[in-house]
Amino acid sequence: MLKIIIAEAELEPMPRSLRSLPVMKKKYGRKDVVLLDSNYHHTSMQTLPDAYRRGRxxxxxxCLLNALESPLNKDGGLEVYVHTRNDKVIYIDPSWKVPKSYNRFVGLMEQLxxxxxxxxxxxELLRMVNKTLPDLITEVSSGMPVKVMHYEGAPYEPDPDEVLVIGGFPHGDFVSDLPFSRFSIHGEELVAWAVLNHVVYGAHGT
Ligand SMILES: C[S@@+](CC[C@H](N)C(=O)[O-])C[C@H]1O[C@@H](n2cnc3c(N)ncnc32)[C@H](O)[C@@H]1O
Structure with missing residues (x-):
């Protein structure tokens, strides 16, 4: 079984300091949760700490479209978890049909x-709980090797059963203390879904 954790993903509700701005009240009215999205909130969110990587x-x-539609997932060989900023963890049923439309996906995440x-x-297709990344890794690994995917690491070789941690952020590095070996698939930084596809398709049939 390949277990993938999309870690420190920049998926979060808009913080209160932004949500209470007149421009946001006008745009979103009384809507309960608005997902932070740097495409739409780029200017307003510059006051937030870590603005350069948030709202993605x-x-x-x-990543989820690629993972859940993969042959490995269809064959029952994949588990995917999302760990987000502010330590929320999303448990995902492998049968979940990820909305192809980005707007529908955002609406579903806001509901979640x-x-x-x-x-x-x-x-239960999706469940969200409060949990740190180290606690999630401990929970899902149960004796399996845990590998942190990183562009600066040893050459990656797949294992039949392993937990792979892939950063769900666009820039910067992991913030959590991750005392696991790092593995690389290429000498340059790649987007998270390129890494995910590499390991998912590499694992199929192993
Ligand atoms: C867009 S990168 C995050 C940017 C970051 N500066 C970095 O460390 O690559 C998203 C994630 O993809 C994985 N990744 C990126 N390039 C990789 C590579 N060449 N080999 C293995 N994993 C990689 C890492 O897990 C990283 O956290």
């Missing part, structure tokens, strides 16, 4: 931050 739900969207669960019939 699109990274999670593209609000209700903590998305269900279809008896199936």
């Amino acid at each position: 739900p699109d990274i999670v969207h593209v 931050f609000s209700t903590r669960r998305i269900t279809a019939g008896d199936t």
Whole structure:
């Protein structure tokens, strides 16, 4: 089983300091949760700490589209977890059909931050809990090797059973203390979904 953690993903509700700005009140009215998105909130969010890397739900969207539609997932060989800024963890049922539309994906994530669960019939498709990245890694690894994917690391070789940590942020580095070996697939920094696709398709049939 390949387990992928999309870690420190920049997926978060707009912080209160921004949400209370007149421009946001005018745009979003009384809406409960608005996802922070640097495409739309670039100017207003410059006052936030770490503004250069925040507000990137699109990274999670593209990663999940690729992961859940992959043959490895269809064959039952993949588990994907999303860990976000502010230590929320999203548990994902592998049968979940990720919305192809970005706007629908954002709407669903806003609902998830609000209700903590998305269900279809008896199936819990998505569940959100408060959990740190180290705690999530401990929970899902249970004796499996844990590898942090990083452009500065030893050459990556797949193992049949492993936990791979891929950063869900656009710039910078992991903030959490991750005492695991780092593995690289290329000498340059790549986008998260390129790394995810490499490992997911590499694992299929191993
Ligand atoms: C856009 S990168 C984050 C930018 C960052 N400066 C970095 O460390 O690469 C997103 C994630 O993809 C993974 N990644 C990027 N390039 C990689 C490479 N060449 N080999 C393995 N993993 C890589 C890392 O997990 C990284 O956190």
